[in-house]
Amino acid sequence: MKYIDEYRKKELIISLSEKLKTVSKKEMVLMEVCGGHTMAIHRFGLLSLLPDNIRLISGPGCPVCVSSQHFIDMAMAYSKIPGVIITTYGDLIRVPGSTTSLEKERANGSDVRIVYSVLESLEIAKNNPGKNVVFLGIGFETTAPLTAAAILQAGEEKIPNFFVLSAHKVMPPVMKALVAEGVKIDGFIAPGHVSAITGTAIYDDLASVCRLGVVVSGFEPVDMMQAILMLADQIESGMPKVEVQYQRVVHIEGNKQARKILDTVFELRDDTWRGLGVIPKSGLKIREELAHFDAEKQFMVDVPESGEPKGCICGLILRGLKTPVDCPLFAKKCNPSEPVGACMVSGEGTCATYYKYRL
Amino acid sequence: MTQKEEKIMLSHGSGGRMMHHLIEDLFIRHFRNEILDEQTDAAILSTGSDEIAFTTDSFVIDPLFFPGGNIGKLAVCGTVNDLAVSGAEPLYLSVSFILEEGFPMNELEIIVASLSDEAKKAGVQIVTGDTKVVNKGKCDKLFINTAGIGRIRKENCSIGKALDIKPGDLILINGTIGDHGMAVMNARETFNFKTSVESDCACLNQLIREILDHSTVKFMRDPTRGGVATVLNELVDKIHLGIEIDESSLPLSHGVKAMCELLGFDPLHVANEGKVVIVASEPEGLKLLEAMKRNNLGLRSAIIGRVVSDHPGKVVLRNETGGRRIIDSLSGDQLPRIC
Numbered sequence: 001m002k003y004i005d006e007y008r009k010k011e012l013i014i015s016l017s018e019k020l021k022t023v024s025k026k027e028m029v030l031m032e033v034c035g036g037h038t039m040a041i042h043r044f045g046l047l048s049l050l051p052d053n054i055r056l057i058s059g060p061g062c063p064v065c066v067s068s069q070h071f072i073d074m075a076m077a078y079s080k081i082p083g084v085i086i087t088t089y090g091d092l093i094r095v096p097g098s099t100t101s102l103e104k105e106r107a108n109g110s111d112v113r114i115v116y117s118v119l120e121s122l123e124i125a126k127n128n129p130g131k132n133v134v135f136l137g138i139g140f141e142t143t144a145p146l147t148a149a150a151i152l153q154a155g156e157e158k159i160p161n162f163f164v165l166s167a168h169k170v171m172p173p174v175m176k177a178l179v180a181e182g183v184k185i186d187g188f189i190a191p192g193h194v195s196a197i198t199g200t201a202i203y204d205d206l207a208s209v210c211r212l213g214v215v216v217s218g219f220e221p222v223d224m225m226q227a228i229l230m231l232a233d234q235i236e237s238g239m240p241k242v243e244v245q246y247q248r249v250v251h252i253e254g255n256k257q258a259r260k261i262l263d264t265v266f267e268l269r270d271d272t273w274r275g276l277g278v279i280p281k282s283g284l285k286i287r288e289e290l291a292h293f294d295a296e297k298q299f300m301v302d303v304p305e306s307g308e309p310k311g312c313i314c315g316l317i318l319r320g321l322k323t324p325v326d327c328p329l330f331a332k333k334c335n336p337s338e339p340v341g342a343c344m345v346s347g348e349g350t351c352a353t354y355y356k357y358r359l
Numbered sequence: 360m361t362q363k364e365e366k367i368m369l370s371h372g373s374g375g376r377m378m379h380h381l382i383e384d385l386f387i388r389h390f391r392n393e394i395l396d397e398q399t400d401a402a403i404l405s406t407g408s409d410e411i412a413f414t415t416d417s418f419v420i421d422p423l424f425f426p427g428g429n430i431g432k433l434a435v436c437g438t439v440n441d442l443a444v445s446g447a448e449p450l451y452l453s454v455s456f457i458l459e460e461g462f463p464m465n466e467l468e469i470i471v472a473s474l475s476d477e478a479k480k481a482g483v484q485i486v487t488g489d490t491k492v493v494n495k496g497k498c499d500k501l502f503i504n505t506a507g508i509g510r511i512r513k514e515n516c517s518i519g520k521a522l523d524i525k526p527g528d529l530i531l532i533n534g535t536i537g538d539h540g541m542a543v544m545n546a547r548e549t550f551n552f553k554t555s556v557e558s559d560c561a562c563l564n565q566l567i568r569e570i571l572d573h574s575t576v577k578f579m580r581d582p583t584r585g586g587v588a589t590v591l592n593e594l595v596d597k598i599h600l601g602i603e604i605d606e607s608s609l610p611l612s613h614g615v616k617a618m619c620e621l622l623g624f625d626p627l628h629v630a631n632e633g634k635v636v637i638v639a640s641e642p643e644g645l646k647l648l649e650a651m652k653r654n655n656l657g658l659r660s661a662i663i664g665r666v667v668s669d670h671p672g673k674v675v676l677r678n679e680t681g682g683r684r685i686i687d688s689l690s691g692d693q694l695p696r697i698c
Contacts, residue, residue: 001616010679045682107366116548116622221680336690337376347623357684 003248007220008044016225017049024232029055029184031320033175034191035062035348036219042357044221054228057320058353060174060273061191063139064091064346065318068272069306071138071167072097072342077301078134078165079110084299085128086112087121088136089143091346096339098306118143118150125154125162134295137166141197144168144284145258148265151286151293163295168284169271172202177279179210183320187213187231189224192246197262199254203242211240218246265290274342275308275315314341317350324354331355374584374630375689379593399519400580401445403511410516412447414438415506423470423501425546427539427558428632430503431473436562436632437583438507439481443564444579444635446515446571449507452478455489457502470501481562483507515571521578521638524598528577528666529644531637533566533657534559536587537615537629545618552621556614561633566656570637574647578638581631585689587663588627590636591674592688599671604664604686606678627676628689638666 032038038058041047047056060066076097079086086102093102093112106112111131115121118135125133137147147164154162171194179185190203195216203214213234217227227245234240244250262284271283286294308315311329316322324330324343334340336352343349370377387395394402401414416437423430434454442449454474458467478485538559545552563581570576582590591602604627611619611626619626633656639647644662651657669675674686 001613001620004620008680013680043682043684044678044680045684046680048681103368103370104366107368116550336687356687357682 004220007218007222009222013044013049013221013225016222016229020054020225020229020232021051023229023236024051024054026235027053028186028232028235029057030187030189030228030231031057031059031178031185032189033059033061033171034189034194035065035346035350035353036193037061037189037191037217037224038350038353039348040219040221040224042353044224046221046224049225050228054232057185058317058323058350059178059188059320060276060318061140061171062343062346062348062350063143063169064095065314065342065349066169066174066273066276067092067095067138067167067342068274069098069308070272070303071165072101073303073306074301075102075136075165076100076105077303078295078299079105079112081132081299081301083131084111085124085131085133086110086136087115087118087124087133088112089116089138090114092136092138094339094345095342096309118146119153122150122154122157122159122162125159126157129161132161132163132299134163134165134299137164137168140169140171140191140194141262142193144266145197145255145262148261151265151290152261154293155290163293163298164286165295166266166284166286167271168266169273169282170268170284171198173279173282174273174276175203175206176210177276177282178319179206179212181319185212185320186235187215187240189227189231190214190216192216192218192250195244195246195250195254197255197258200242200244200250200252207240207242213240214242216242216244216246216250218249273318275318309340312341314343314351317343324351327351331358373689374586374589377690378585379688397520399445400441401447401507401509401519403445403516403519410511410513412442412445412509412511413506414441414445415504416441417502417504419499419502420543421499422543422546423466425558426542426556428560429470429473430501431470432477433560433632434503434505435474435477435481435483436560438505439483439562439564440581440632440635442507442509443562443567444519444581445509445511446518446579447509447511448568449481449483449509449564451486451508452483453487453489453506454485455504456491457498457504458490458492459498459500460492460495462500467501477562481564518576518579521594521597524577524594524600524638524666525640526600526666526668528638528640529662530591530602530604530664530666531639531644531648531651531660531662532582532587532610533563533635533651534633534659535610535612535615536582536631536634537619537626538612539632540586540629541615541618543630552618554614554618556612556618559631559633561656563633563635563656566651566654567635569650569654570647573650574639574643576637576639576643576647580636582634582636583632584630586626586628586630587634587636588625588674588686589688591686594638595672595674598666601667601670601672602664602674603667603669604674604676606676608661608663610659610661625686627686
């Protein structure tokens with residue numbers, strides 16, 4: 001299949017692996033920020049192809065995993081309001097809140113529907129004029145423009161019963177927060193699809209100020225091996241910079257149209273990341289002038305602040321400080337059937353990935 | 360079942376781990392008897408001189424019509440296949456309808472005609488049935504239950520029980536995987552993928568008769584809900600050995616591969632309705648492969664893996680680049696990725 005087979009060629013992967021072993025000598029820790037990268041690394045067995053001096057750690061790039069417990073509890077509270085239809089991307093329905101999950105609330109009679117695109121929520125709103133549709137907006141710069149476009153479309157089409165509960169987040173502040181916190185990282189394998197929207201300027205500080213290598217990577221094994229090789233080159237030569245491996249998708253300027261839509265609809269706010277706490281200007285809030293689409297402004301619910309599930313170390317895992325096998329709950333009390341933390345729910349969560357590939 | 364899960368959730372019906380718990384912890388606990396404990400696709404009943412196989416299945420598919428079939432065709436294939444993979448020759452079916460008030464008669468006729476056509480093709484007779492109509496909103500359009508009875512030769516009685524499986528035995532399948540699940544998903548959801556993916560929905564009894572006439576098989580099962588992964592996981596639980604699957608040998612249609620890549624699905628977890636997973640010794644398996652490929656329903660038959668003594672109780676997939684991953688039963692529903 002085009003765009004897949006050529007990036008999974010065994011000979012190419014092996015030759016990149018051999019080159020990497022010759023080029024790379026220094027001990028280095030690279031963080032793959034995106035959950036899609038974590039999946040690819042394990043799915044294609046890339047760890048076994050890396051030299052011993054390169055260590056990969058997983059970052060906070062799975063949107064389901066970083067959504068705060070409070071957000072999940074808010075979603076649950078909305079699902080219990082009579083006449084509300086919750087629409088959500090699939091993974092979120094299984095994330096445990098403080099007491100229950102959307103999946104369990106659905107069994108209790110709440111109207112919770114899985115959508116594959118936020119635009120489906122608009123259709124649901126149009127088809128159910130007597131009900132209020134609340135879309136749970138999660139994800140980074142990849143999914144946020146779609147939510148923004150849906151809000152603009154709802155405005156144009158005058159759909160009065162479509163609302164968004166936004167937990168959308170942006171990537172650069174959390175990457176910088178990890179560095180500031182002292183997590184030892186020599187370079188970032190930067191998220192491919194986030195960068196397709198943002199462009200690469202968002203990483204410039206990481207290279208010029210923090211002196212860290214940044215390579216935007218695609219998601220196939222050849223992409224990832226090449227990105228790691230590019231990072232190793234940078235680190236060996238002591239010349240960190242921002243490079244794009246994923247050139248077939250990512251332009252250094254990003255997608256200006258998508259950014260314009262984002263800017264029209266959202267503004268930055270301080271936001272809570274699961275396990276990481278509040279990170280300044282890291283979340284996307286719907287602008288005041290569009291507040292009639294903002295579920296938080298339209299429906300008042302009283303949701304107490306909540307802590308992390310007991311014993312769960314998702315926070316340390318999301319910061320790259322621990323791996324899932326360090327967690328006493330991993331593959332015991334916490335498994336895909338009965339997840340304790342969000343990282344076990346999403347297919348791209350670090351714990352779910354480790355569970356699936358635990359050999 | 361744990362107290363936490365005191366309500367039925369959709370995941371309890373998706374063929375994976377939660378359904379397994381529901382069956383084990385509730386149904387089997389109450390209904391337990393020697394025949395049921397075998398948990399084969401059809402019960403093998405002794406009536407004195409002959410053995411008979413007996414099975415039942417309910418069909419609640421949405422949408423009722425999908426590329427490659429409809430609920431009527433499926434209701435015959437599902438039950439016929441459960442008998443056939445148990446080693447039985449299907450003979451008689453019952454058909455029961457639960458209809459929602461207001462269901463269009465012309466659609467019902469199309470569905471009934473499909474049932475009849477498929478039964479004729481499979482060589483089985485529909486000999487009894489029942490009809491109930493419920494108030495509008497009390498069921499979703501139309502549900503069908505079929506039960507089936509077949510005759511089984513003594514030497515085939517243990518096929519569903521997975522006895523005598525040894526390291527080195529081959530795992531075979533009669534063609535591409537995931538077609539049914541993806542065809543239905545494309546018909547149900549709003550992706551509007553322009554794809555030619557069609558359900559593989561088909562009665563397998565004639566293919567299986569040829570298989571059993573030509574060779575000795577140690578195990579057969581149809582990988583419906585939960586897909587090939589679930590069948591193999593249930594098998595390794597029974598035999599206390601491991602299974603290794605070779606990713607490059609998995610037959611996949613272009614459309615299913617593309618849809619799975621886009622949505623982040625694993626085709627091993629996607630439902631099939633015209634496939635059979637077979638375990639046979641290496642010499643028998645090689646012979647079998649050739650025989651299967653001569654049948655229209657087995658043109659893309661393949662050896663997809665082997666039974667191994669390593670990692671007992673686990674199904675492991677090896678990919679071309681040397682990656683190895685555990686293929687688990689499905690936990691809950693398969694969910695599309697979002698980034």
